[in-house]
Amino acid sequence: MRLGIFVGSFVVVAALVQFGIVPKGLGASNxxxxxxxxxxxxxxxxxxxxxxxxxxxxxxxxPKVDQAKAKLDARLESNRTQEDGAVQ
Incomplete structure (x- = not known):
């Protein structure tokens, strides 16, 4: 959809430049x-x-992002408890 909006605006701007409503670029930079x-x-x-x-x-x-965050938090907590057990 965004590409369609861009193409539409490109056509409109090109027409405006062609009819002289919008100034042309410098030299070959049109x-x-x-x-x-x-x-x-x-x-x-x-x-x-x-x-x-x-x-x-x-x-x-x-919801998918929240689920992924919950899984990550659970893994981090699991790692923390494993580290605490290894230190003692």
């Missing part, structure tokens, strides 16, 4: 100028337009 301007435009658009998908993905990943 393509690079359009590419960079498209990145700058698409980033906030993606942030706003893809908020719902980002929240859904976060809701799916949060």
């Amino acid at each position: 393509f690079v100028w359009v590419l960079l301007l498209s990145l700058v435009v698409s980033a906030p658009l993606s942030f706003v337009l893809l908020r719902k998908q980002r929240d859904e993905m976060s809701a799916q990943l949060a």
Whole structure:
């Protein structure tokens, strides 16, 4: 989806540059100028337009992350008790 937003913004920016609404880059840097301007435009658009998908993905990943943290904490605690037993 983000790639689609970038391609759409690239087309719009290229059209704006072609019609002279947005200034062209210096010399042969026109393509690079359009590419960079498209990145700058698409980033906030993606942030706003893809908020719902980002929240859904976060809701799916949060339980898995919590489970992995719990496993890691259990392993660390197990290692601590083993070390304490070895020292005494």
